[in-house]
Amino acid sequence: MRRHRNTWLAVLATLVLVSWQAQAAQAATGVPDRSRHCAVGMPAMRAGQPGTGAHFAKPSRISCFGSFAESVSYATAGRVRLAPDARSVSTRQLQAAGVVSTPSALASQPLVGIEYEDSNYGGDSLVLYGSSGSGCYSGTWYGFPNLSSLGFDNRISSARTYSNCLGRHHDGTSYTGSYRYCDGSCSTFGTMNDRTSSIKFF
Structure with missing residues (x-):
């Protein structure tokens, strides 16, 4: 009986330790x-080029x-490495890394914008980059006509833009409906919070 109880206590202690380690790891990041x-x-x-339809x-x-x-590292092909608990990246860091x-x-595979779920650059994020081109120069532009396909429809409340791009955030897909511009840094979209369904960077 005592042996059975000791075994049970050992299992319980192990479960508590594992749970604590998981919480500690989460707090660390x-x-x-x-x-x-x-x-x-x-x-x-x-x-x-219209960037929609055919x-x-x-x-x-x-x-x-x-x-x-991790998302910034992926989007920049490992050229930008941030602390695991980083919630933002400075323009100076991005310029130093040539992204x-x-x-x-001019950068290859340039970042064009980072979209945030919450105001003041918080919450979930969506890092947008050009898989070709060198940013918004000489009439070149980038379009994301349907944020629903990216899991970010009607979720954006702040954003930053890069590589000479002006971000026009539309409340309709395919760059339709009301819109709000973001040039550089936008800590809130005001009445357009949680209403963006497509973005054109130009």
Whole structure:
């Protein structure tokens, strides 16, 4: 009887320890289990291309991770490495890694925007990059006409744009309906919070 009780106590202690370790690991990264941070690329479009219908450029396969750091690393092909608990990245870091385009230094596979679920750049995120081109120069643009296919429809409340791109956030798919511009950093979209269904970067 005593042996059975000791075995049961040992099993219980092990379960408690495993649970505590899991919670400690989660606290160490600062990322809750439900967090979802994704990255997806889109080919560059030339001026005059509508980017919808038969001319719709297909995005790369969306890849999702448990942390913002992992999604940024993926989108930049490992050129930007952040602390595991990072929730943002500075323009200076991106420029130093050569992953955003400037007039004097054009980047391949440039970041064009980072979209956030919450105001002030919080919550889940969606890192958007160009799978071709060098940013929004000489009429080149990038379009994401249906955020529902990326799991981010009507969820954006703040954003940052890069590589000379102005982000026009529409409440309809295929760049229709009301819209809100984001140029650089937008900590909130005001009345357009949680209403974006498509984005055009140009």
